[in-house]
Amino acid sequence: DAGITQSPRHKVTETGTPVTLRCHQTENHRYMYWYRQDPGHGLRLIHYSYGVKDTDKGEVSDGYSVSRSKTEDFLLTLESATSSQTSVYFCAISESISGTLGNEQFFGPGTRLTVL
Amino acid sequence: AQSVTQLDSQVPVFEEAPVELRCNYSSSVSVYLFWYVQYPNQGLQLLLKYLSGSTLVKGINGFEAEFNKSQTSFHLRKPSVHISDTAEYFCAVSDQEDDKIIFGKGTRLHILP
Numbered sequence: 001d002a003g004i005t006q007s008p009r010h011k012v013t014e015t016g017t018p019v020t021l022r023c024h025q026t027e028n029h030r031y032m033y034w035y036r037q038d039p040g041h042g043l044r045l046i047h048y049s050y051g052v053k054d055t056d057k058g059e060v061s062d063g064y065s066v067s068r069s070k071t072e073d074f075l076l077t078l079e080s081a082t083s084s085q086t087s088v089y090f091c092a093i094s095e096s097i098s099g100t101l102g103n104e105q106f107f108g109p110g111t112r113l114t115v116l
Numbered sequence: 117a118q119s120v121t122q123l124d125s126q127v128p129v130f131e132e133a134p135v136e137l138r139c140n141y142s143s144s145v146s147v148y149l150f151w152y153v154q155y156p157n158q159g160l161q162l163l164l165k166y167l168s169g170s171t172l173v174k175g176i177n178g179f180e181a182e183f184n185k186s187q188t189s190f191h192l193r194k195p196s197v198h199i200s201d202t203a204e205y206f207c208a209v210s211d212q213e214d215d216k217i218i219f220g221k222g223t224r225l226h227i228l229p
Contacts, residue, residue, distance in 0.1 A: 033216075035219075040125075040221065042206060042220055042221035042222045043160075043206065043219040044219075045217075050215055058216070090160070094215075103210040103214075104150070104162060104165060105162075105217060106162075107152075107161070108159055110158075
């Protein structure tokens with residue numbers, strides 16, 4: 001299994017508070033991604049990173065920010081959490097976007113976030 | 117722009133019966149196609165992938181999928197399902213020019229005893 005951990009695994013917080021989720025990898029993969037999973041919507045990309053300090057927005061980036069200061073860590077921050085951000089958050093990593101691997105992504109175990 | 121449509125949100129099937137989960141995609145360039153499986157309360161695992169070459173791709177747990185370029189489809193099949201196949205299945209598409217994957221909304225496979 002790819003070495004990907006997410007912390008915390010579960011979190012309950014209140015509306016308006018800041019929240020940071022951490023994704024840590026031991027695979028030295030270049031690409032890292034944050035998704036949210038909601039019933040009926042599948043996985044939707046929030047933000048992704050294609051290298052240290054290189055990030056870009058996904059389709060549902062409003063209300064979220066990210067940072068990647070080291071290859072192994074990718075942080076997702078909710079500056080002021082809202083109830084609509086209650087979801088399960090998955091981190092994924094990828095070594096390459098083409099060639100023999102295509103863009104095969106490996107997923108972490110997920111973080112279940114509840115915003116009251 | 118790429119997109120993925122999984123035509124069924126839920127598929128019930130009897131144990132030991134065959135199953136097909138349907139996936140259609142749209143893309144303007146050569147594609148990479150994936151099927152992922154998510155067991156309850158777990159992350160996603162890769163079942164199989166199509167990058168190039170043979171259009172019939174075999175994956176783990178007895179699953180296979182066929183890439184059909186003319187119909188822009190990548191349907192997932194298994195000849196005989198087991199209770200342990202109960203999960204949600206996601207089809208996904210990417211290409212050589214994009215560093216993102218687009219996921220379908222998922223199909224829940226229910227195995228009936």
